Amino acid sequence: MNHQQPLPEDLVTDRSTSVHDIPGRTLRALSTSDLAGIDITLADVVETVEQAYRTLAAGASDNPRKLTVRPADGHSVGYAMLGRDGSREVVAVKTSYKHGLDKDRGDQHYYTALTLYDDISGLPLAMMDCGRIGALRTPAVSALLARACARPGARTALVIGTGTQGRLALPFLLTTLPDLDRLLLAGSHPDGIAAVRTELHRHFPDRDVELVTDLRAAATQADIVVATAGGHTAAAVEVDWLAPGALAVLVGHGLAPSTLHRADRVIATSEAQMQVTGTDMADAEGHLRPVDAELPRIVAGAAVGRRTADERIFGYNSGLVVTDIALGHRFAQLALAQGRGTRVPLWQ
Structure with missing residues (x-):
């Protein structure tokens, strides 16, 4: 180099x-x-x-x-x-x-x-x-993934999890995609849900979040799904739940392996990092789906994020x-x- x-x-x-x-x-x-x-x-x-x-x-x-x-x-x-x-x-x-x-x-x-x-x-x-x-960098990366790979005209975002990463996910998404007009949240901890709302109102006082109880129905409606839940979550969005053109971003947990292996396109911040830290998404043979493009090259204009409006994209957010x-x-x-x-x- x-x-x-x-x-x-x-x-x-x-x-x-x-x-x-x-x-x-x-x-x-x-x-x-x-x-x-x-x-x-x-x-x-x-x-x-x-x-x-x-x-x-x-x-x-x-x-x-x-x-x-x-x-x-x-x-x-x-x-x-x-x-x-x-x-x-x-x-x-x-x-x-x-x-x-x-x-x-x-x-x-x-x-x-x-x-x-x-x-x-x-x-x-x-x-x-x-x-x-780290608490700021990670949701900023998810927001850059969304800006680069969300389908044109994306309006609905779903965040899974109310921990550290879940609390800033929506404010950062609104920073890069201000036209989002429906914000959904899947979470079960009252304190975490309150913290998500507090952070959203601190940065965007006129916006609010809808708490969802039917994860499958919410995923079907979402243009962007950001999974930030902890390792003990029961949430696991399957690829068949995603609408055509949806972007599913994995930060922590909340997405099933099918969202990776059956995606039309896979984007990662780093393929090498994904091979190390993404092993819980491996298939029955222990393999991960190859990455089609890395986010740094997309941001720099050297690679393409989304190719068509209807392709389902899996995004892997790992720290660099x-x-x-x-x-x-x-x-x-x-x-x-x-x-x-x-x-x-x-x-x-």
């Missing part, structure tokens, strides 16, 4: 707001509360993620496959992801660790962190909790570290402008 070729003008990130506050051997640590206090628009998040995809498609970024470790009994899992954003010229490492997979969710522990380094000065930029970054890097760098810029974070003399 040749990183010496100049990027197109629209991919060059404005670096005038440097995230360096002191040279040398200190690191700015950004906690969960530091990041929670930063206001960022949904449109800003979408634009940042989209630019990261364009830079990757242009061959100017690196996004190697993640490394995974887990003990034999499966009680924990750890991931490490290294990447480089070629437009921001930032190198970063993201780590994720979850403990207690054999226990109820309330007894589990989950930590994720992102460390950024400036690849021009060679200096460290920041280390931050990556929870909010280059999007975490871009969004993390954006948060670091905003944090520095607001004087947030703690200077840590890590190497002194």
Whole structure:
């Protein structure tokens, strides 16, 4: 991959707001509360993620496959992801660790962190909790998938699940597809349903969501289905439930394997990542359907998302570290402008 070729003008990130506050051997640590206090628009998040995809498609970024470790009994899992954003010229490492997979969710522990380094000065930029970054990045990717692959004139969106990803799915969809006029929600947890409504009203005060109890009937009516439910969900939309031209996006759980294997077209953020993390969608022989196109190339105009109005499309949303890097760098810029974070003399 040749990183010496100049990027197109629209991919060059404005670096005038440097995230360096002191040279040398200190690191700015950004906690969960530091990041929670930063206001960022949904449109800003979408634009940042989209630019990261364009830079990757242009061959100017690196996004190697993640490394995974887990003990034999499966009680924990750890991931490490290294990447480089070629437009921001930032190198970063993201780590994720979850403990207690054999226990109820309330007894589990989950930590994720992102460390950024400036690849021009060679200096460290920041280390931050990556929870909010992932919570914003993932629904932004679903919204980009919807913009690229929803059928023309799409009006109805169905979200399955009311967890972290379900709560921001609809606001992000409305950001990229403002003509959506019917918003459906399939969920069973009262607190989660209330949280979905709260997030929707916070970003779009004049919009509301319809709670559905018949998942099959709702899926039949939807132009876009975004499945964000947890692993214990009983929801499993089959391909025959989907209307002609529907887009089904898998983020967590809620879609049956038939939506992948019998789709007219399969789009993924990364085919390599799908082969690693999408094994629960494998067929009886343990195989996954090949991917027809990847989202970064579609966003960059190098590949086609939808070909016809009536084809059913399966979209696989898995995280790419280059999007975490871009969004993390954006948060670091905003944090520095607001004087947030703690200077840590890590190497002194």
